[in-house]
Amino acid sequence: MSALTTQERLLQVIVAPQITEKATRVADKHQQIAFKVRTDATKPEIKAAVELVFKVEVDAVTVVNVGGKIKRAGRNFGRRKDWKKAYVSLKPGQEINFAAGE
């Protein structure tokens, strides 16, 4: 692993909250919250990072690798970066309020 200390690494794991229709639906249905995370992040890392940043207790993490879309402008093809999405389930009674963090 890199020379970064564990804590610095954890702070870089979460890239952004994923706020979409699908994410809000999942949040309502399964009490899960979606994040964009670094592609090289592991489940335990994500769990630790979320607990560190949002001061909540995480129950479980599932991840999915999202392939970057192929975009073309005329003759030129471009590929967007692949990224990793993490669905984080919180322990019952826990909540993350994005508004306060923004």
Added chain:
Amino acid sequence: MQATVETISNLERRMTVSVPVQPLEEEVAQRINRMARTVKLPGFRPGKVPLGLVRQQYGAQVRNEVLSDAVERSFNDAVEQNKLRVAGYPNIEHKPYAESDGKIEYIATFEVFPEVSVADLSKVKIERPVLEIGEADVKKTIDVLLRQRATFEPVKRASKKGDKINISLIASIDSAEVERTDANGLDLVIGEGGRFPAFESELAGSKVGSNKVFEVAYPEDHKPEQLAGKTVSYDVTFNSVEQAKLPEFDADFARSLGVEDGDVEKMREEITASLKQEVDKRVRTKLKEQSFQALLDNSTLEVPKAFVNAEIGRLIQATENNLKQRGVDLSNVNLEPAMFEEQAQRNARLRLILSELVNANGLQANADQVRAMVDVFAQSFERPADVVAWYYADVKRLDEPAALATEENIVEWVLKSAKVADKKVKFDDLMGNV
């Protein structure tokens, strides 16, 4: 809604208004609900954004809108309730929202319309200029017309007053040359006063081709200043002397002035009529000036600052436009509001008095009067019907004639209540100085 009014000074009022928050919050929620149906955010299809997110994104903005609406509405209500007439715009100060429990409060400071009391006008004397246009006045006008169309023909005799001459001149002060005419020389008519009188009188009495050297001493207060107090010697060569020849007052002359059938009598009538019209106009202007002055002198009121400031703004604007039209570079001109203070004060006063009078006495011009005014405007155009149509095509265009007609009504009203003395005036006195 609750409002309390304090009187700060004669015209200034401070109003504290409190509005319950409950209906406002409902209004905010309602608006957000309405917005949620159309709002767009990345990650969501339009209209599918959850309410919470919409509130988070737009809540503050919507609340501000609702608040300022509420402030405006409640202010107007309060004004109506307390039967105030607000002059200008209120200055609104919000009390911090958190402090108030279930209510928002704000303080509005504003000025009210002053009480206008027009004093008894019956002691006011107004002079109505009276002028009968006589034969002599018509003749004088015709003479002027004739002279304007005079033709000149060369003569051998010495120049005299009324002649048109062409001269070449060299002017010098203390034998240093200050002015020299070019090859075309200088055209002037002796005795028309285009030049300094002493200079012109020296020009009489010389024949074509002759040469004259003379000196003219200019007085200290002469304008332009370069010549003031100086003695200038002139060396003048007379290139031509021409005598004025007035056209005959006949059919040809009439035709040249646009009377097509060359009827001299008809032309005389037309001139008389237009003189009468002109005199009438001047008389009315005089009466208006006097009436307005009388109103200003006999009314007591305090003018709201807001009005004076607005008036100052208007005057500055007008002055700037005026300067711009004359091609003055505005960046060099600094118009201080103080320069217009007095004028603005007067205008604002007059405006208030007039509007009060109009309201109190029902002097608003009616449609017939406006129509009559438009007809007067149109008269001086070639196709009056078109002009009238133009005025009536847009209601805004009628503002000016309506305002004028109303002013006339006011003048009438003043004349009715004031003492009006007829005063005979001479034609030249009336026409000269306006």
